[in-house]
Amino acid sequence: MLKINNLKAGIEDNQILKGINLEIKAGEVHAIMGPNGSGKSTLASVIAGKEEYEVEGGEIDFEGQDLLDLTPEERAHKGVFLSFQYPVEIPGISVSNFIKTSINERRKAAGLESMPAKNLLKMLKEKMELLSIDKGYLSRNMNEGFSGGEKKRNEIFQMAMLEPKLAILDETDSGLDIDALRIVANGVNKLRTKDNATVVITHYQRLLDYIVPDFVHVLYKGRIVKSGGKELALELEQKGYDWITKEADKQWA
Amino acid sequence: MGLINNIKSYSETLNLSAEKKGLFNSFLQNGFPTIKDEDWKYTSLKKIIAEDFSIEKTGNDIDTSAISKHSLSFKNQLIFVDGKLISSPQIKGVTISAYADFESRNNDAIMNLNASLCNNGFNISVAKNTVVEQVIEILFFTTTENNFSQYRNQIIVGENSEIKFVEKIQNLNNSTAFVNYFTQINCDKNTNVEFNKIQNNTSNSILIDNVDIYQKDNSTCDVNTLIFGGNFTRNNLNFEQNGNNCESNMNGVSVLDDNQFADNHTFVDHKSAHCRSNEMYKGVYLGKSKGVFNGKIMVRPDAQKIDAFQSNNNLLLSEDSTIDSKPQLEIYADDVKCSHGCTIGQLDEDALFYMRSRGIGVEEAKAVLTYAFASEAIDNISVSEVRLVAQKLLADKLNVDLDFSL
Secondary structure (H helix, E strand, O other), rough: OOOEEEEEEEOOOOOOEEEEEEOOOOOOOOEEEOOOOOHHHHHHHHHOOOOOOEEEEEEEEEEOOHHHHHHHHHHHHHHEEEEEEOOEEEEEEHHHHHHHHHHHHHHHOOOOOOHHHHHHHHHHHHHHHHOOHHHHHHHHHEEEOOOOOHHHHHHHHHHHHOOOOOEEOOOOOOOOHHHHHHHHHHHHHHHHHEEEEEEEEEOOOOHHHOOOOOEEEEEEEEEEEEEEEHHHHHHHHHHOHHHHHHHHHHHHH | HHHHHHHHHHHHHHOOOHHHHHHHHHHHHHHOOOOHHHHOOOOOHHHOOOOOOOOOOOOOOOOOOHHHHOOOOEEEEEEEEEEEEOOOOOOOOOEEEOOOOOOOOOHHHHHHHHHHOOOOEEEEEEEOOOEOOOOOEEEEEEOOOOOOEEEEEEEEEEOOEEEEEEEEEEEOOOEEEEEHHHHHHHOOOEEEEEEEEEEOOOEEEEEEEEEEEEEEOOOOEEEEEEOOOOEEEEEEEEEEEEOOOOOOEEEEEEEOOOEEEEEEHHHHHHOOOEEEEEEEEEEOOOOOOOOEEEEEEOOOOOOOOOEEEEEEEEEEEEOOOOOEEEEEEEEEOOOOOEEEEEEEEOOOOHHHHHOOOOOOHHHHHHHHHHHHHHHHHHHHOOOHHHHHHHHHHHHHHHHHOOOOOO
């Protein structure tokens, strides 16, 4: 589904990603871990198409097309979804209007009619139940005055409504208490199918107890320095990142 | 030629009283204000008054379809065509008549012109203890070409009474129409008055709109000014609080493009204690449009424990658009709360990316964000019909497709 090939990107003169290689197949869950400043969020932003990052080389092949040739909205239309680490507040637009606009813009791009209101309401109801969200929430302004946990839950709610092929969850666990974490993880798990894939970017092992990855990658100084199965996350939890980063530093020295 | 000469010739056809002659002469002495006047620094009338207008010319009758096209279809309608009152509602406790002269304390040059030569308008008097549930819709139509016309209106609201208005000035021909307009509203004790102005006139219309409001104890008065149309609009909105516990609320939205110009001058004169004023003006400027905001708040020595808030937020969405914004606070009381904020900016890049990452195209995302920005002031309007019309005008002007029922 996704094949990242020697991706180099940065901001202004500062190169952050120094050659990322990663392959993700449909049905898989990948976790990307790593110390602060290693480039995890940059990778997520570059895949989603944030324009302030400059791509210096490489490609991001998504189902046969290089995402780097597409605008952020075109990537979304193809089924790429980013759950933001810091979701943006948009006063004046209700959650329901925002989601409706997102769904219909995507349908428009696919040559489809707008979703009938009846279907939309039914879907909203289903997904709200899935994530234990109450009804008053739909008329609130997008993320405005939301707590950290509510914002993250709103991200996963949008993901549930948009049904992406590739979902990238950037630090979705930060700001969540244990109950909210369970609800969100449960939602993500229920949305998994053999046709979609999930990338979980996280600092801590905690989230991976609930969303169990097939592969774990360690990102350090803009490169993936170690990959393994889910047991790698447990090992990192016990031993920290030092043993990996020191080895990488030695190799690059 | 030019407007002043035409006005002079017109004045000679009138049989002016000595007092009105005096007012007219003082207008002639100063003439129309120029950009040398502090209050007109960013607002030039030079090109407008060089044009050749006919004065107060009357035209043809209009059919009901023209009226319904431009109205909000309220049951109670007060309709003027070329200065003449053609329809007036019957409401219990409310006396409505065509123009009757009244004195005003506002004596700048343009108001002197209005006071001296104007003989069109309305007087509305609301009896004590009258709550008028139905909104009164006031419509002014101009049918004649290149016409300069004036209106002079007075609304007197008796103690413990409530009333709401929505007003539109509409030019029905394709030429320039210049309206010099004045409304004085006297709010007695414990009154609640709301006045909505929908300024969506044709692209060659010129308006100078003056509203003076005098408030007594425990009165609340809201004025909502919604500017989408017109070529040149100058609004002078003045509140004078002459009693304790008054509240004055102003919401404004200007959404301009092409060569449109709109200037909102507001003045709140806090003369009494324990009063409030709230002011929220939002401006969106596209194309080569230009906006001016000047918000003056005066807090007199006796106006202790007042709470005054003013905000003016602007989005400049094109290279060639401009806004001049000036808050003016004069505070002579020591135990007061006054705050103001003014912003001029572009759309939030993070919000734009957030929306695009959800599949919303860049133009649509910009329009939706702009809509959200401006609609905050519209949300404060209490009359739902006005709110809906304003939301629709806003969405149409920004080309946004939003479903308001969800």
